[in-house]
Amino acid sequence: MKKELSVYHLIVTAVFIGILLTFSIFYITNILVEGEDSVAPQCYDGTVIEGNGPLTRFSRAVYQSKSSLSFIHQSQYRLFGMVNSTLVIAGSDDFLFEIEDSEHGYHYLDDYMGNCTFTEEESAQILAELERRRASYAERDAEYLLVIIPNAQTVYSECMPMYLGEISDTTRLSALSSYLTEHDFYHFVNLTEELRAAKSDGLLYNNTENSLNSLGLYYTYRAIYERFSPTVLEHTDMIERENLHFYQHMTSGKSIARKAGLSDVVENRTVSLSNTTKLNYRFLSNTGASATTILLPFYISSDASASPELLLQFSNTWERLQIEPFFSNTFGKVTYQTDLTDDPAIFAAAQPRVVIQFMYEYELSDLLK
Amino acid sequence: MQLTGSAFLFVFLPLSLLPVILLPKKHRRLALSLLSVIWYILANQENLPGLLHIGALVSFAVLITYLPAPRTVTAAKLRTTIGVTLPILSLLSARIVSEYFNTAYRYPMGLLFVTLGVVSYTVDQARGDVIRPRNPLELIGYLLFFPTLIMGPVLKSKQYFDLTEEPAASPELFCAGIRAYMLGYIKRIAVAAVLMRAMGDLLTYGVTATSPLSLFLLLLFSYLYFYFFVTGSADLARGVCAMYGIRLPRDRGNAAFATTPDRMLYGTMLSLRTYLLDYAVLPLRRKWTGVGGKFFTAVLLFVITVLVFRTRAESLLFALPVLVFALLSRTEAVKKMVSCRQPLRILLTALSAMLCSFFTLSILLKEPLQIFSLIIAAFGHESVNGPFYILGAMQDSTYLLIVMAVLFVLYPLAYLRKPIRRKVSERTQMVLSIISTALLFGGFLISLIYFMPQFPLYAEYAYGIYRM
Numbered sequence: 112m113k114k115e116l117s118v119y120h121l122i123v124t125a126v127f128i129g130i131l132l133t134f135s136i137f138y139i140t141n142i143l144v145e146g147e148d149s150v151a152p153q154c155y156d157g158t159v160i161e162g163n164g165p166l167t168r169f170s171r172a173v174y175q176s177k178s179s180l181s182f183i184h185q186s187q188y189r190l191f192g193m194v195n196s197t198l199v200i201a202g203s204d205d206f207l208f209e210i211e212d213s214e215h216g217y218h219y220l221d222d223y224m225g226n227c228t229f230t231e232e233e234s235a236q237i238l239a240e241l242e243r244r245r246a247s248y249a250e251r252d253a254e255y256l257l258v259i260i261p262n263a264q265t266v267y268s269e270c271m272p273m274y275l276g277e278i279s280d281t282t283r284l285s286a287l288s289s290y291l292t293e294h295d296f297y298h299f300v301n302l303t304e305e306l307r308a309a310k311s312d313g314l315l316y317n318n319t320e321n322s323l324n325s326l327g328l329y330y331t332y333r334a335i336y337e338r339f340s341p342t343v344l345e346h347t348d349m350i351e352r353e354n355l356h357f358y359q360h361m362t363s364g365k366s367i368a369r370k371a372g373l374s375d376v377v378e379n380r381t382v383s384l385s386n387t388t389k390l391n392y393r394f395l396s397n398t399g400a401s402a403t404t405i406l407l408p409f410y411i412s413s414d415a416s417a418s419p420e421l422l423l424q425f426s427n428t429w430e431r432l433q434i435e436p437f438f439s440n441t442f443g444k445v446t447y448q449t450d451l452t453d454d455p456a457i458f459a460a461a462q463p464r465v466v467i468q469f470m471y472e473y474e475l476s477d478l479l480k
Numbered sequence: 481m482q483l484t485g486s487a488f489l490f491v492f493l494p495l496s497l498l499p500v501i502l503l504p505k506k507h508r509r510l511a512l513s514l515l516s517v518i519w520y521i522l523a524n525q526e527n528l529p530g531l532l533h534i535g536a537l538v539s540f541a542v543l544i545t546y547l548p549a550p551r552t553v554t555a556a557k558l559r560t561t562i563g564v565t566l567p568i569l570s571l572l573s574a575r576i577v578s579e580y581f582n583t584a585y586r587y588p589m590g591l592l593f594v595t596l597g598v599v600s601y602t603v604d605q606a607r608g609d610v611i612r613p614r615n616p617l618e619l620i621g622y623l624l625f626f627p628t629l630i631m632g633p634v635l636k637s638k639q640y641f642d643l644t645e646e647p648a649a650s651p652e653l654f655c656a657g658i659r660a661y662m663l664g665y666i667k668r669i670a671v672a673a674v675l676m677r678a679m680g681d682l683l684t685y686g687v688t689a690t691s692p693l694s695l696f697l698l699l700l701f702s703y704l705y706f707y708f709f710v711t712g713s714a715d716l717a718r719g720v721c722a723m724y725g726i727r728l729p730r731d732r733g734n735a736a737f738a739t740t741p742d743r744m745l746y747g748t749m750l751s752l753r754t755y756l757l758d759y760a761v762l763p764l765r766r767k768w769t770g771v772g773g774k775f776f777t778a779v780l781l782f783v784i785t786v787l788v789f790r791t792r793a794e795s796l797l798f799a800l801p802v803l804v805f806a807l808l809s810r811t812e813a814v815k816k817m818v819s820c821r822q823p824l825r826i827l828l829t830a831l832s833a834m835l836c837s838f839f840t841l842s843i844l845l846k847e848p849l850q851i852f853s854l855i856i857a858a859f860g861h862e863s864v865n866g867p868f869y870i871l872g873a874m875q876d877s878t879y880l881l882i883v884m885a886v887l888f889v890l891y892p893l894a895y896l897r898k899p900i901r902r903k904v905s906e907r908t909q910m911v912l913s914i915i916s917t918a919l920l921f922g923g924f925l926i927s928l929i930y931f932m933p934q935f936p937l938y939a940e941y942a943y944g945i946y947r948m
């Protein structure tokens with residue numbers, strides 16, 4: 112028995128010392144061999160270990176170890192379906208959703224649950240702002256249309272964690288839509304229903320970013336196109352779905368995955384338009400702030416062609432690039448602007464008959480400014 | 481650099497073990513004293529005012545010890561009074577300043593234990609019941625004995641000098657130390673830290689989002705956190721000491737099986753109760769005999785214990801239910817009830833934990849009175865958020881559910897541990913021991929790889945949570 116005991120003690124001691132030495136060597140060599148490359152910018156909890164003393168450097172190597180943190184993020188996601196972030200939650204079907212957008216002071220979950228809908232006063236303020244924009248463009252013989260792209264969790268609410276329940280009927284977007292309609296303002300498009308209906312065709316949003324993919328933007332184009340007057344519909348050709356080919360490929364996780372430290376773990380199912388798509392247009396001008404395309408073989412003004420000149424304003428350059436083949440292949444002259452400001456120079460060059468502003472659901476509070 | 485910190489575990493511990501174990505027995509206490517000083521300086525290098533405070537306190541203790549012996553009784557009494565009063569005053573001042581004032585002063589790590597050490601040595605010296613250290617460094621080593629500085633156990637001076645007279649490292653003791661250390665590490669990092677984060681998650685959703693369920697979870701988690709933190713720290717201390725060849729006494733009573741809440745509170749840190757009984761309560765009890773004296777000293781013991789954990793009047797308020805129950809439990813009717821059958825005892829244990837939990841939550845909240853706001857918010861209006869939402873709000877809900885399930889299964893087994901041990905053969909015991917060691921190693925590894933990097937502040941600076 113005594114012999115068994117001593118063997119047992121020897122093994123326990125050796126294993127314990129072995130564990131300590133292995134970890135020490137791992138972390139020390141990490142600092143020595145890879146230097147600061149092996150160190151993540153911050154610890155798991157967002158703190159940063161500062162200082163250059165030997166003990167501080169060792170602590171940094173342990174708590175800010177890239178490989179160690181990556182292992183933790185992966186394990187948490189795979190074992191518990193959980194992400195470490197106060198900004199991100201993991202949904203089903205590999206969807207990641209944002210919790211908060213500090214830039215716009217917007218809390219996705221509160222809105223999802225209907226806890227932060229616009230007040231009557233705020234809604235009135237937004238209506239007044241939209242009326243102002245409409246009137247401002249109307250003075251210059253241009254129609255105004257606001258296109259509101261819903262959040263990914265609004266369209267894919269079934270992918271949100273079960274404990275959050277169903278999406279509220281009083282989200283900012285739905286409440287605002289009702290308010291605007293009640294007050295006879297029709298110069299806006301809430302894409303929620305159109306996109307929900309189109310889900311059966313394929314993935315419309317990036318699963319690791321709150322943004323539409325190419326297919327989602329096609330349905331956005333279609334929803335907008337269908338709102339034009341019968342004359343325009345008669346004199347232009349909408350690109351039909353069957354004439355387009357979209358393909359899905361996996362890329363590393365986009366912005367939300369990066370926020371959660373999961374860009375290597377949760378891949379983005381990226382849906383792109385096939386490269387074989389015929390581009391029947393050319394660029395008339397392309398500056399940093401705007402780009403104008405005209406339909407080939409040559410541009411005929413709307414007075415003669417009934418194809419209105421468009422000015423599309425985006426807050427996101429990537430979206431403008433993806434939506435370009437749809438609009439530019441349909442309308443005679445399309446100008447793309449990479450912000451939502453009313454720029455007189457761009458307007459003068461574009462001479463639009465219709466100004467379309469694209470805005471995401473999380474950006475709605477910008478209308479209050 | 482506390483006992484769960486990476487620098488301690490991977491650098492300080494392996495490097496310090498060799499010299500202590502290889503030295504002749506009679507020099508080991510000196511080596512440990514030197515290590516304690518080094519550890520204390522390294523651990524407090526960013527808190528210079530705190531370091532100076534401790535330095536002054538330790539110098540005072542050395543000075544008062546090595547002053548020539550007083551010639552008159554009055555002088556001796558005066559020396560003892562000063563030796564006891566000044567450290568306690570410095571502790572109280574530090575506690576109050578760090579609690580109520582937002583100043584540059586940071587409460588130094590282990591001030592409570594250093595103060596208790598100074599008081600213990602001064603009183604023992606006055607009683608003539610002391611083992612004199614061989615040199616001042618050994619006295620400093622006692623006061624700054626690093627394994628016990630975070631959360632005890634509280635060592636009386638004689639006890640320390642007895643234990644460290646000739647530390648005898650043996651493979652058996654070393655292994656017991658490893659097991660205790662790993663158990664303490666798992667309790668602190670894989671359980672207590674996660675509970676702490678879950679409480680943070682629940683509180684993040686603010687007072688208005690509190691529901692009866694989230695309040696219940698907060699109370700439950702705060703009690704479990706308290707239990708796992710305190711007992712885990714004691715296990716770490718016992719483990720480290722055992723590796724150096726010092727067999728510390730067990731600091732944990734049957735808190736998990738206590739049927740009255742006061743026993744639950746005392747049971748998490750037995751050494752503190754023994755210390756207070758020895759130096760504060762029993763001398764008074766000898767003077768004030770009778771029911772009134774017993775009552776007064778029992779209340780005094782309780783009040784000091786509560787204030788040790790948090791020096792705030794509101795803490796006493798939230799500990800009041802525990803005190804009332806404790807006093808009630810002295811009556812015959814309740815005594816009969818608590819000596820009842822097992823299932824009811826388990827129920828009483830749960831009830832005691834619930835009563836304690838208001839106090840344990842008050843220790844953790846920055847403003848203890850926030851508990852009232854939480855109660856009002858939980859019951860004052862219809863809850864907006866359902867149970868799934870509350871569980872989802874906690875990052876570690878799935879893991880915590882697993883932990884709770886494991887505790888639920890293991891808890892009744894803990895009652896059966898002793899009867900099982902008595903019945904099984906030595907060989908079976910050995911097998912069980914091997915299995916439990918393997919499980920401990922597994923838990924320890926998971927804690928190191930998965931949990932430790934998630935809690936850098938907690939692992940390195942947890943002393944800030946309970947200002948000890």
